[in-house]
Amino acid sequence: MTPLIRNRLIGCVLALAIFAVDQWTKWAVTVPLGINEIGKAQEILPFFDLRFTRNFGVSLGMFEANSPEMRWMLVLVTGLIALVVTVWMMREKLMGDILALALILGGALGNIKDRYELGYVVDFADLHFGEWRPFLIFNVADAAITIGVLIVLARAFFMREKEAEEITITQAPGAAENS
Template sequence: MTSKRGAYIFALIVFAVDQLSKWLVTGPLGVRALGDQKVLLPIFNLTYVENRGISLGYLHADGDTGRWLLVAATTAIAIGVAWWIRREDAPGERIALAMILGGALGNILDRARQGFVTDFLDLHFGEWRPFLVFNVSDAAISIGVAILLIRAVFVHKKPANTETTHA
């Protein structure tokens, strides 16, 4: 998994798990219309939401122009992340980037196919919801970004081997 090829495979696994989870929720579990909800635990529901924006619902795009601009922008970002994986030597960063890439691909496919991203994971504590309703792709992207930030702050790369001459 620490190889570059392994990172791309992991990205495809994240993508597949995201798409499978969306199919399970909207298909066999029947949570497929706005407002549909299934209570799984006192703090966790499956709640159907159509996200027409990007992170936290910003850049809301109802029309075709906005939709395809979001698809193009997120595809460009996904291509950049795929390129970064190819150039990255640190296994930790490759894993994080693979999570981001796989998540981006899942949400890109939703938006291109449906015009919105299907969200359904609803974590709450009473009425307090620390997150908006999200999906597996969103979680993978968020965790990947968090890993990159944590590694940037706490994991210091060794400087290039510099030899000093002793006189």
Template sequence: MKGVSYALSGAVFLADQLSKWWIIEKVGLEARETIPVLPFFSLTWVENRGVSMGLLTADSDMGRWLLVALTAAIAVVVAYWIWREQRRGDMVALALVLGGALGNIVDRVRFGYVVDFVHLHLGQWSFYVFNVADAAISIGVVVLLVRALFGGPDSGHSDRRNERLHDA
């Protein structure tokens, strides 16, 4: 299962990089440009120089490389966590986080910022502009949190319940 998890990380990374290539090279989206697609969805170019939702903005080269180092360190920890993890659901969630982190690291190294372009909105309400990597990271973190708080089929909680039933 670990090999599948690393392959999933690679697939997320590839999907992220291909979507950004398509936006830049084929769609030709440029800085601050918006292309309406649906009433609630637009392609909007944002150069995200920070981390999630623009937090910790890196306005200098030193800040940029510190974010690269921080994200790379997190990616190494997540890759190791996958290696040590026994629960499939957690491995899948971690794979999403790892693939997304790698995609955003490559952007920050290549461009000095992360390319964001998916813009969800409804009327005056606007959700943050994000990319495939951000979506994968967010989904992975939510899955990990839900599984940690409520357990899952292979979280170990069911095994303890079964042991108690067997002992009774």
């Protein structure tokens, strides 16, 4: 197995692991713990509660699906985005990029499954500081997507800087003589 195929396989395994952990945590919160109705909550730590909510929209509750047509439109659009991310991941060569895209893909698949089966995404993680709640209630899939996007952005920014430095160095007068 070539290193490139191995890296892409690792990316696929990570995406499936994120999907599985996301689905398992949603099940664990809603079934055994019984936190499955709006308003139900359980304090875990002074700054972290399990608090059930239904997200009918996408990121930050935008594009809320108020009708069956909108629900299926969101399933279709997010499915297409997941397909694009999959193709992108399979074209990448660098492990860091593959892993970041795998986080996004695994999270997207978890939320797509919820929206397909339930009509909404189950969110339950409530991170707060006293009464101040700087984050919306989220789930493992949301966290994976956010972390993946931040890594993609950071790598794009820093990799461009590094590539620009390498081009400048190789184009500098006398660069060929020093090689």
